[in-house]
Amino acid sequence: MTSSDMQQHPSLSERLARLVSDLQSRGVQISDGVQVQEIPGRGIGVVARRVIPAGERIVQFPVNALLNPRTVKAAILQEISDGGQDAASSIFKSTARKNQDVNERKRLKRHMTVKSQVGKYADLLDSLSSHQVLAYYLYREKLRRDSEWNSFLDVLPTLEMLHVIPLVWDLLDRGRKRLLEYLPASTYDHAARMSNQFWDDLKAVQDIFIKVEDIELFIWAWLCVNSRCLYYEMAEARTSNDCMTLAPVIDFLNHSDQEHCSVQVYNAAQAMKFFGLVTTCSYDVGEEVYLSYGAHTNSFLLCEYGFTLATNKNSELDITAELLMILKRGGRRSCDRDNETAKMESSKLKFLEAHGYLGDYTLSLDTISYRTEVALAVAQVREEVCREPTSDEPQARTLERSQLKAFIAGMSNGWKFKAKSTEMLKAILEEVVKNSDIVLSMSNDEVKGDAENRDNIRRLYVERKHIARAHLGLH
Ligand SMILES: C[S@@+](CC[C@H](N)C(=O)[O-])C[C@H]1O[C@@H](n2cnc3c(N)ncnc32)[C@H](O)[C@@H]1O
Numbered sequence: 001m002t003s004s005d006m007q008q009h010p011s012l013s014e015r016l017a018r019l020v021s022d023l024q025s026r027g028v029q030i031s032d033g034v035q036v037q038e039i040p041g042r043g044i045g046v047v048a049r050r051v052i053p054a055g056e057r058i059v060q061f062p063v064n065a066l067l068n069p070r071t072v073k074a075a076i077l078q079e080i081s082d083g084g085q086d087a088a089s090s091i092f093k094s095t096a097r098k099n100q101d102v103n104e105r106k107r108l109k110r111h112m113t114v115k116s117q118v119g120k121y122a123d124l125l126d127s128l129s130s131h132q133v134l135a136y137y138l139y140r141e142k143l144r145r146d147s148e149w150n151s152f153l154d155v156l157p158t159l160e161m162l163h164v165i166p167l168v169w170d171l172l173d174r175g176r177k178r179l180l181e182y183l184p185a186s187t188y189d190h191a192a193r194m195s196n197q198f199w200d201d202l203k204a205v206q207d208i209f210i211k212v213e214d215i216e217l218f219i220w221a222w223l224c225v226n227s228r229c230l231y232y233e234m235a236e237a238r239t240s241n242d243c244m245t246l247a248p249v250i251d252f253l254n255h256s257d258q259e260h261c262s263v264q265v266y267n268a269a270q271a272m273k274f275f276g277l278v279t280t281c282s283y284d285v286g287e288e289v290y291l292s293y294g295a296h297t298n299s300f301l302l303c304e305y306g307f308t309l310a311t312n313k314n315s316e317l318d319i320t321a322e323l324l325m326i327l328k329r330g331g332r333r334s335c336d337r338d339n340e341t342a343k344m345e346s347s348k349l350k351f352l353e354a355h356g357y358l359g360d361y362t363l364s365l366d367t368i369s370y371r372t373e374v375a376l377a378v379a380q381v382r383e384e385v386c387r388e389p390t391s392d393e394p395q396a397r398t399l400e401r402s403q404l405k406a407f408i409a410g411m412s413n414g415w416k417f418k419a420k421s422t423e424m425l426k427a428i429l430e431e432v433v434k435n436s437d438i439v440l441s442m443s444n445d446e447v448k449g450d451a452e453n454r455d456n457i458r459r460l461y462v463e464r465k466h467i468a469r470a471h472l473g474l475h
Contacts (some may be wrong), residue, residue, distance in 0.1 A: 001060060008155075009300075011160030012139060013037070013038075013157070014239070015155050016036050016037070016044070018151045019151040019152055019153070019154070019248060020036065020149040020249070021057075022348045023248060023249060026062070026065040028059070028060070028061050028062070028248075028456075029059070029060040030059050030118070030249060030402065031059070031435065032049065033049055033050050033056065033058060034046050034049060034058050034059075034289060035049045036249060036252050037253065039134065042254045042307075043157060043161070043254075044155065045252060046249075046252050046254075046288065047081065047286060047287065047288050048287050048288075048289055049218060051282065051284060051285060052282060052283040052289070053263075054276065054282050055278060056280055057276050057277070057278050057341050058261070058289070059247075059249055059250050059274075059276060059277040060268070060274050060276045060278060060279050061249075061274060061276065062273070062274055062275075062409075063232075063273045063274060065314040066245045066246065066275060067137070067149070067152075067242065067245065067246035067248075068130060068232060068234065068246065069125070069130045069133045069134070069234065069237075069242065069244075069297045070226050070234050070236070072134065072137045073122065073125045073126075073133070075137075076125065076137075077121060077122055077125075077285050079091070080117065080118055080121055083205050088121060089210075090210070091140070091209060091210065092121060092208060092209060093206075093207070093209060093210050093211070094123065095411055103439075112372050112424070124208050124404055124466070127199070128204060128205070128390065129223055129241050129242055130229075130237070130241065130242045130243065131226065131229075132201045134225045134229070134246060134423045135201065135205070135218065135221045135222040135224075136158075136205045136209055136218075136221070136224045137211075137221075138153070138220075138221035138224055138225060139214075139217055139220075139221040141220050142220075142221065143217070154369070156224050156228075157224070159172075159216060159217075159219065161165060162223050162227075163176065163450065163452060164302075164306035164307065164308060164450075164456065165223060165302075165303070165305070165306035166180060166183065166191035166194075166302065166303055167194045167195055167223070168181070168223070168306075168397075168428055169172065169305070169453075170191060170192075170195050171189070171198065171219055172219070175448075176324070176449055176453065176459075177451075178448075179453055179457065183457065184318070184321075184461070184464060185300065186318035186320050186321055187218075187303060188316075188458060189304050189320075190299060190300065192303075194226075194303060194407040196220070200223055202218060204429075215255070222352055223300065224302060225244065228251040229244040229245060229246060229251075230245070230246075230247055230263055231245075232245035232247075232265065232275060233244050233265075236248040245296065247275055250275075250277050250291075253289060254291075255291065255293040255301070255305070255307075255309075256290035257292065257295075257309060257312050257314055258281075258292070258313075259280050261278060261280055261289060261291045262278055263276070263278075263291070264276050264307055266276055277291070295314045296312075297312065297314050297316045297318075297472055298312050298459060298460055298463055299316075299460060302460065305458075306453075307456065308456045308459045312463070315364065315365065316361045316362045316363065316364055316467070317432065317463070317464050317467035317468055318360075318361070319362070319363065319372065319428055319432065320359050320360060320361045320362075321431075322431065323361045323375045323379065323428070324349075326424070326428075327349055327352070327378065327379050328348075328374065345382070345385075347383050347387045348378050348379065348381075348383060348386045350386070352374070352375065352378055355408050357371055357378075357408065358373045361375050363466055363467055363468075363471060365466075365469070366470070367427070368471070370426075373407075373414060373417075374407070374408055374420065376417065376420075376424055377404060377407055377414055377417035378409075379397075379417075379424060380417060380421065381400055381404060381419040381461050382397070382400075385400050385401050385404060403416050403417075428470065429469075429471055430468075430472065431473050432464055432465065433465050433468050433469060433472070436461040436464050437465070439457070439458070440458060440462065
């Protein structure tokens with residue numbers, strides 16, 4: 001490589017060094033005890049350079065240097081303040097105000113000052129979720145040559161590196177879309193929900209900002225935000241969904257299911273507010289420093305972040321799809337299975353929904369969730385038990401309904417349903433083992449695709465099979 005190549009294509013360690021020095025100039029303090037570096041199989045990560053005790057603050061970030069809806073909004077409004085109408089029209093769509101009252105628009109036009117415009121654009125920005133604002137901001141900054149966030153943008157994963165996320169298989173395909181068919185139903189449903197969310201977010205962004213021409217770049221930005229954001233409560237946030245923040249360097253910590261570090265917000269000198277990262281265990285030299293992203297299952301980690309853990313203490317077997325199939329059948333024999341109307345009209349589903357128990361049926365290695373127990377009980381009663389009582393109904397039905405309701409309310413241990421529930425669950429779990437074996441016995445040629453994706457899919461089935469077998473008493 002020539003020296004001009006090296007300048008144009010700096011190595012990862014050079015880019016990381018540039019980011020660290022850039023952040024330091026923004027007041028971010030990074031302990032000399034840690035180093036950001038490439039970690040085989042996990043992209044970039046953070047490693048201890050010396051022994052680090054538990055309780056050491058390793059990164060301290062002034063909150064006004066974070067990238068979140070509050071700071072992004074301030075940056076965009078500043079740009080409009082400085083650049084006037086030209087700047088505003090390079091960011092916002094001219095029809096973004098179309099819903100405003102016509103008289104109000106005329107009034108604003110007459111008295112249009114930069115100040116009044118800023119207020120109007122602030123309202124538009126406030127109408128977006130933090131994910132939408134941040135994705136759009138990263139997208140836009142990536143298109144600018146002179147972004148003040150270049151050193152950060154330069155170390156983010158490329159879209160090609162994000163091919164491990166099922167949403168990317170769906171949105172970009174590139175021969176990977178068929179991998180979706182191998183996913184367990186619950187993982188597939190999670191990926192499908194993310195896909196809907198992505199298109200909703202793109203629409204919300206396009207309603208306000210000028211057209212997103214480069215969809216692939218927006219996918220990249222949306223996924224970077226999704227897989228790197230941390231939770232930071234802002235007073236103006238309407239819901240917890242509005243509390244996303246990007247904090248470069250802290251976002252290089254990889255996930256572990258064990259407690260390793262915690263994120264804290266605190267006041268320091270001169271009443272400055274900081275977002276900090278503190279160790280909760282000690283580290284030896286060379287050890288990787290982790291953060292827990294939450295008590296996530298491998299299915300969740302794969303969909304949201306594109307990886308799975310070899311052993312995950314939050315492992316779960318999700319049998320929602322299998323149980324819903326039985327509930328939708330509404331106790332009919334299997335020849336009625338494809339009757340869509342019958343499915344939609346299932347009183348059992350409506351009953352479960354009314355009681356807050358529709359969906360999310362899981363088993364961990366040693367427990368069956370209460371939601372699953374409730375669904376199994378509902379699945380075994382007659383459809384009529386889940387309907388409104390009629391004046392002429394048999395007494396046995398009224399009794400069964402009150403037993404079911406008592407179980408749901410936690411007033412009875414559900415002994416009446418136990419035997420049948422065990423039998424139904426056994427059949428579901430045997431099916432889970434059988435289906436897992438089918439996927440696990442497939443050769444690489446059959447599953448095709450990148451080894452990483454194949455391994456992640458297989459891991460989901462190994463985990464499903466393991467939990468199913470434990471409940472079948474086969475370990
Ligand atoms: C918040 S970022 C962490 C920094 C990231 N490694 C990078 O290169 O920028 C989250 C991403 O890191 C990767 N990651 C995090 N924890 C991991 C783990 N335990 N094993 C494998 N990959 C992991 C995944 O690609 C995930 O989407």
